[in-house]
Amino acid sequence: MRETAETTAEPWATLLVQLRGRSDDDGAGIDLGELAEASERLEALATLIAEDPRAAGVETRDTSTLGSRCEIPELTIYTTPDGLEGLTAEVERLGAELHLPLRLTPAVRTDDDWRDTWKQFYAPLVFSAATTTLLVRPSWIDRRPGDPELELVLDPGRAFGTGQHETTRLCLELLVALAEAGARPDRVLDLGCGSGILALAAARLFPQAAVVAADNDPEAADTTAENAAANGLEDRLEIRAATVLELSDSFDLILANIRPGVLIPIAGDLARRLAPGGAVILSGVLGEEAEDVLAAYGAAGLALADRRDLAEWCALVLRAAG
Template sequence: MSLHEVRAVVPIEAVETVDDLLLEFGDERWSVFEDIVTRTAFVLGVFEDSTEASAGWEAVSPRFEGLAVGKPEFRELADADWRESYKLHFKPWRIGRLHWVPVWERDTYALPAGDQVVWLDPGMAFGTGNHETTRLCVERMVELARAGVVPSSVVDAGCGSGILAISAVKLGFGAVAGFDNDPEAVRVAVENAELNAVADRVDFRIGDLDTGFGGRRWALVLANIQADVLMRFAARLLAAVEPGGVLVLSGILAQENEAVRACFAAQAPDARFEHRTLGEWSDVLVRT
């Protein structure tokens, strides 16, 4: 299988900004890599053919205006070449007893007794989960597990490639589901559940914030979406949480956090709120 790569140099000082822009853009075929030893960085996109590669660059490049991102280089590469290149940048990470490990380390990774692992495949549509917005959600789930709280039901709204839902299963949480309005994301989420041998324990479906909750309430609702969407659907998200349940909101820039909290507090004045910041990003935890 041949893939097509688009690569452009990124100034070191612009790496975080480009990373944030790509997150907002929402196309997981794009990534930013930084080599802290050589002090170089680049934005990288991988596509199935040259036409998609050209269209992908035309779509994303206007977002880099004013950031001195270099001219794109296009090249064809074998799938094996892509995976070998990816291995240089994709390393295992962990929070508490939960580990996220690339699948090629399955036979060599030393998992401590009692810990759980989520195997990750560097497919074009499966991120590593190591962005601040995802880590904030995972940290909240790990903290619940440490406190002995095991939600009886969990739903990941806007599940993307399924990393949060799969992590919830690995933590031993109850009935787990996830939905996304992108059929391709749902397909990849199912594939990754199969990779982690949990396909029979998580229900991925196509849906949006109006239809995805299935008319029921959940003990834990995860929503790693951008702030304006969270605020627009505040009432819907709160209605999806069962009494005494927890709502975790992420995808919120630090400067947007106060506005998000105020929006949800207006809808749920008796709820208890917590928030934290990681880099330029933040989360909001709502206890109903």
């Protein structure tokens, strides 16, 4: 972290979400043999809960995370005291749906240290190809000499998308790779824009492009508008509180970081919004789900052009015939 974070006046609340081990208590927990599989489901829970407007940030700790001391992964969800009860109920619901034995520890804290702890997990991120580099940084970390010229400033907020999550990172990597390869899309759609991070990255990387950012959650659309203004990109984005079914335009590039439960049923509608020769980047897909997603989009006439994997997640680039 390059700068001491500012503090705010309001208290913060956290919800610690831990997997219960078999030896823990009543024997209803997981045993070590089930850990890898349960960790994936916990990560899926992290993705889903990060979309909840009450979650200001979700931090995953496991053996691969800096500062981790735990072999069994756990999540800390940052929220406000008002949001804590509802968020706890939602985590309980998701835990039951995902068959995860969980121990939940809610806490309300007012001390400065606690309030700022979560900020250390939002490091600046650099996405680079040979000559194209994009910096994504939170506002409380200043630019440093030598930082890439192209940047986005994004703070964790009410909508998913700070760039910290694997699914977002994969999209940003692929966007930078497309820009490096000389792609010049005239019209770009970010479907499920959340914070607007992918739409804003596209606006930076493709200066000629008209970018539509759409989300079925009006709060995400509002957050995208705020982030666009904070980055001086408000004139470049058309922001819509809408699903793909409500869009009638055609796009050279579509970005969609949404779970397969949404992506698969809309394959045909999304493919119809793609101009001839256009590309779609699908993320939010676990490696084991890729085949089903590819089958749906293959049936809609799109062909796999690229794939990247990060941890258990993957992102797929598919193309329409030219």
